[in-house]
Amino acid sequence: MxxxxxxxxxxxxxxxxxxxxxxxxxxxxxxxxxxxxxxxxxxxxxxxxxxxGDPVTNTDAYIVNTYYYPKSKSLGENALAMVLLMNRNTMRDITKYKMHLVATNGSGYSVDIVPKIVVESYSGCAYVNVVATTNSLPNLSKLEITTGETRMQIPFRHARKTAPAPVVICLSPQFISEQWQIFVAHAHISRHFGGHLHLYITSILDQYFDLIKEYEKQGYVTIDYWMRMKFERNLNSTEPNSNVEWRNQAGAHTDCLLQYKEAASFVTFFDLDDILIPRGFNTYFDEFSSFFFLNPEIVTLQYPKREMMLHNKPNMSDMNFQEIFGHSWFVNREDAGKIVARPSSLNSMWIHRSFNVPDKKLHLVKNNFLLHMQKPFDTDGQDSVPFGMSNYEMMDDLKLNISILEPIQKDFEKLMNSTVVQSISERLPTHSYYFVILFRCYYKKGYMSTCPNSEGCLIPQRSDMKCVHSDANYKSGPQMEPITYHYHENPRWSKDIGCYT
Structure with missing residues (x-):
């Protein structure tokens, strides 16, 4: 035995x-x-x-945006998609939380609905990016969250019906942004290859903002607000901005996806300093379509990133695209990639992938990569990040065909002939100031933290460097069990807040 x-x-x-x-x-x-x-x-x-069991704790949630789709390929008819931050401590598995909505149409008819909840988060932060989806009524006129007798009306809007281009490049939110050289390069390259930039902004140097506004008028970019979250009530609750992953970058990607869900053929989820140039194709649309045609089972593509040497120019008129992108100095290492998707097939997004897409439906691109312009040398030729210097090598097999850059340079020169652009360019900063401060803090608070974010960075305010900052009217709903909801209305740009994250 x-x-x-x-x-x-x-x-x-x-x-x-x-x-x-x-x-x-x-x-x-x-x-x-x-x-x-x-x-x-x-x-x-x-x-x-x-x-x-799964005990419930009283917490708060912040509603970023809610979109209504009379018809959606993946969500169905009269669909709703809500982007929000929820506290993971509400219950052990937040996806099992039953949110109760009341949808009312133009005739006054109402129905009670319970949306499906999915999470896109990787860190240990208290607040997680959540998407709630459900189907409601035709001709929706009012939407409310309810817990028994207590109700709160939620603002919603229709998703976009058209897109400026077949490919929309959703860019991560910018805060205390000053690297105008990278924006200019990205705007002209994306336009040439059939893309359109959608740029979220929390704060940005005012002269740089004027430049982006002019690019928006010329059709290169759509500017959107990205808010700091505030609770007008429940001031003792867990503070959201310091307890969310990377300033809720995943929420911005998801919001952009849901905006263009029925309007764009493809959406990409990049940082501003991630620039894609097709290889073997004339447009983004053609390259992406080829991948999806050859791999019909996939939902997303992931392009790896490779850091490329960049020297910033002090004057906009000195920028030359053959010089910026026509060399072979790269870091001999690929970094975590970024995603391309058909928006009609995807309902939520994280930063480097969607966790709701199985690995077998994620295709890793092998024959192209994103040009990662992460650490530009400053205009005086000095390394802007001496504590995180990159080891560049000459890698001739990665060098671009310089001829593809010629029409991009001509497009840039055409825009530079504008007297408005010339006037704005004369006021742009000639040296980086905030970039190195933010990079150092980002490195410490981000990559060495269980909840990576930039909250708490010491940002010196200067009288000679003013910022435009997103602002809104912040609203808090009535106290509810177990979740009290917060949101904002009337977003706008303010010059009175300062240069903050």
Whole structure:
């Protein structure tokens, strides 16, 4: 008869081996183990629910935007999609929370609906990016959140019906932004290859803002507000801005996706300093279409990033695209990639992927990459980030065909002939000031933190450097159990707030 004590040890060792193989060893061997991590989290929550239940805690949520779709390819008819931040501590598995909505049409008829909730988050921050989707009524006129007798009306708007271009490039929110050289380069390159920039702004140097406004008038970019979140009530609640991942960058990507869901053929989710140049194709649309045609089962593409050397010019008129992009100095390393998707097939987005897209439906691009203009040398030739210097090498096999840059340079020169652009360019900053301050703080508070963000960075205010900042009327709903909701109305630009994240 086998010794009982020995049997117990065999059992423990067997279970432990399976556990570590499934959730730690296998994911590191595979090309992408994110789905295993999701399975692991789900397993932990289900196990805890079985033994301890799922107690509910009173928390707060911030509604970013709510979109209504009379017809949607993936969401169905009379669909709603809400982008919001929710506190993960509300309950053990926030996706099981039952949000109750009341939808009313133009005739006064109402229905109660419970949306499906999905999460796009990777860090340990208290607040997570959430998308709530459901179907409502034709001719929707009013939307409310309810908990029994308490109701709160939610503003909503129709998603875009048209897009300025077949490919919309959704860019991460800018804060205390001053790198106008990178914006100019990105705007002209994206226009040439059939893309349109959608740029979220929290704060930006006022002269630079004037330049972007002129580019918006010329059809290169759409500017959008990205708000700091405020609770007008519940001041003792967990502060949202310092407890959300990367300034809720995932929320901005999701918001952009939902705006263009039924309007654009493709959307990309890039940072401003991630620039894509097609290889072997004349347009973004053609390159993306080729990938999706050859891989019909996929939902998203992921382009890797490779850092490219960049020297900023002090004057806009000195910019030369053959000089900026026609060399072969790169870092011999690829970084975490960025996503391209058909918006009609995707409902939510994180920063580097969607966690609601299985690995087998994510295609990793091998024959092209994003030009990552992360650490430009300043206009005096000095390394702007001496504590994080990059090791550049000459890699001739990655060099672009310089002829494709000629028409982009001509488009830039044509815009520079505008007296309005010339006047604005004379007021643009000639040296970087905030960039190195933010990069240092971002490195410390971001990459070395369980909740990476830029809140708490020491930002010196200067009388000779003014910023335009997003602002709005902030609203808090009535106290609800377990979640009190907050939102904003009437977004606008302010010159009275300062240069803050």
């Amino acid at each position: 086998v010794d009982l004590k020995k049997m117990k040890w065999v059992f423990v060792i067997t279970v432990s081996t399976i556990y570590f193989l499934t959730f730690f060893i296998v994911p590191t061997i595979l090309e992408d183990g994110d789905q295993y991590l999701i399975m692991y989290d789900s397993f932990k929550n289900d196990l805890a629910d079985t033994f301890f």
